[in-house]
Amino acid sequence: MAMKYASIFLVNVLLPCICLCQGSSCAAPINLTLDGVERTYATSSNTAGNVICNNNGNTPVTWFSFTTDATAQCPLFSIQAPGACEVALYTSCANNANQSASGMCFYDGEGLWAPAESFVLTANTTYYLRVKTANSGSIAMAGQFFSPDNNNCLGAHSIGSSPRTENNACNRPTTDVLHDQLCALTLENVAFYRYYVASTGVSLIDINSVTCDNVANNNSNGFQVGFFAGECGSLEFLNCAEVFGTANQVTTRSLPAGTKVTVAIDGIGGSNCQYTVTAFNAYGVLAEGFKNFSVWKKSSSNVIRWMVEANDALYYEVERSENGKDFRALSRLYKSQTSQYTFEDLSPSVENFYRIRQMKTNGQIQFSEIIQSRRENLTQLQIRLLTISNQNLDLKIESMTSKVFDYTISDFSGRVLIKGKWNCTQGTNKISKNISSLPMGKYFIGLYDGKSQFSRQFIKMN
Numbered sequence: 177m178a179m180k181y182a183s184i185f186l187v188n189v190l191l192p193c194i195c196l197c198q199g200s201s202c203a204a205p206i207n208l209t210l211d212g213v214e215r216t217y218a219t220s221s222n223t224a225g226n227v228i229c230n231n232n233g234n235t236p237v238t239w240f241s242f243t244t245d246a247t248a249q250c251p252l253f254s255i256q257a258p259g260a261c262e263v264a265l266y267t268s269c270a271n272n273a274n275q276s277a278s279g280m281c282f283y284d285g286e287g288l289w290a291p292a293e294s295f296v297l298t299a300n301t302t303y304y305l306r307v308k309t310a311n312s313g314s315i316a317m318a319g320q321f322f323s324p325d326n327n328n329c330l331g332a333h334s335i336g337s338s339p340r341t342e343n344n345a346c347n348r349p350t351t352d353v354l355h356d357q358l359c360a361l362t363l364e365n366v367a368f369y370r371y372y373v374a375s376t377g378v379s380l381i382d383i384n385s386v387t388c389d390n391v392a393n394n395n396s397n398g399f400q401v402g403f404f405a406g407e408c409g410s411l412e413f414l415n416c417a418e419v420f421g422t423a424n425q426v427t428t429r430s431l432p433a434g435t436k437v438t439v440a441i442d443g444i445g446g447s448n449c450q451y452t453v454t455a456f457n458a459y460g461v462l463a464e465g466f467k468n469f470s471v472w473k474k475s476s477s478n479v480i481r482w483m484v485e486a487n488d489a490l491y492y493e494v495e496r497s498e499n500g501k502d503f504r505a506l507s508r509l510y511k512s513q514t515s516q517y518t519f520e521d522l523s524p525s526v527e528n529f530y531r532i533r534q535m536k537t538n539g540q541i542q543f544s545e546i547i548q549s550r551r552e553n554l555t556q557l558q559i560r561l562l563t564i565s566n567q568n569l570d571l572k573i574e575s576m577t578s579k580v581f582d583y584t585i586s587d588f589s590g591r592v593l594i595k596g597k598w599n600c601t602q603g604t605n606k607i608s609k610n611i612s613s614l615p616m617g618k619y620f621i622g623l624y625d626g627k628s629q630f631s632r633q634f635i636k637m638n
Contacts (some may be wrong), residue, residue, distance in 0.1 A: 202304050204268035205241035210251055214318035217473055219258070219309055226308060228279030229262040236312045240305040242319060248299040249321035250346035256286040256317075259310030266304040273304075280389050280448070284308075287389035288448045290322075290345040293364045294623050321345045324367065329353075329408035329629040332368035332438055335381070336460035339452040341376065342367065344399075353440050359400035359416040364446035369439040371458035372546065375429045375501060379457040381439060383419065388447040399449050403428045404438040411438060418444070433501040434529075434546055459543045471530055471549040478521040478549055480530055485515065493533040494519045500529040500546060522545045523632070526550065528572050567612045569621065569634065573598070573605045582624045585609070587617065598623070611636060 199206040200220045201272035209215075219236040226232065242251055252634040255261065277292040289305075290458060291297060307315060324344075325331040329352040335341065347365040355363045373379050381401075398420035414437075419428045428437065437458070443449050454597050472479040480494055491510040495503040521528070532544040569585075578601045585594040593614060598607055618635050 229281035259312030332370035334460035
């Protein structure tokens, strides 16, 4: 029995030592789990000086380790420390293993850490972080493997009127744009964004809540911004700016409505920046997962089709415009179990612009790209019913040529009740026909241009 209590006493003595020693040196680091969960760690009782930053004096130094995954993804850490903080990366516990280019100076005690853009990670390899804090206390850390999908033009994130929280910590240089097109000397960590110009004129982006951290003696370094038009692979440079501070606004030159604008943001000197980005006089493209948006032309209608992957949409609205600027809703389709959606526009104009408006469950609105569809190669005539009353039937007729058309109004049995001729000019014609002699019921209005027959159904209510 005495031996039993002696063993318990020995364990109780050793446990505090084990807890105190953990993180006190590179040989006994705190192992970090990169699962995105924030955890709190006590600073070590060991002290030492800075190896990267300018905060002098011996203050707590705590060691951590992490292991890369099988694909060597970028490890991204969010760190909050008691007072100013220095984070240094080591490839081993050897004295010369410090990777100074990846060191970060968090003078406000918090920020994002990721390896420098020039540092090449090795898969399934353990690395070490030396965290020196100005004060003793607790270090809160959350780590995750992160591969930013907006590191190139094709992966650009959609932005619009709702602020989007972003960072460029794990982004890398790109070949999609040139450094001088971002008002930069070099490119280190470029993030891409995209929007469409809503109305002809200038558009702008707000970049707010900005915090940037780097290896500099101060963290006033900001970022460079470049604007581009056109498609990925053939981007047209518009303008660029260099910005600093916590709140910034950058404006494009005047652009036509519907212009696709790509925005590239790069941290000065490789700065890891967190920020919110909002676009004005703009609308975004649909979120990732929306694909295969197309318009198919039939003899007298347009069929709009799109496909989605799993997302958090509440409903979709098909919108149409005749000038690419002023859109109106044609139909609303609520989210269903299917991944494919179809809507048939039964009264298209000669020139049509379509887009899909997505309402998400969180209230956020996003738009698809705009697709233009012209019908002059299919038909020479389009009919649209404007108003129907007990006295008149008002029509809007769009004709590609000036000619005289035969018209008929018939009942459902095919019996012609009213007929005549209309002289239509090229373009838009508004015509009113008195139908007071017709009883209440369903009818067809038909036009014949010598080659094809066009008809629309209407109902006279009284």
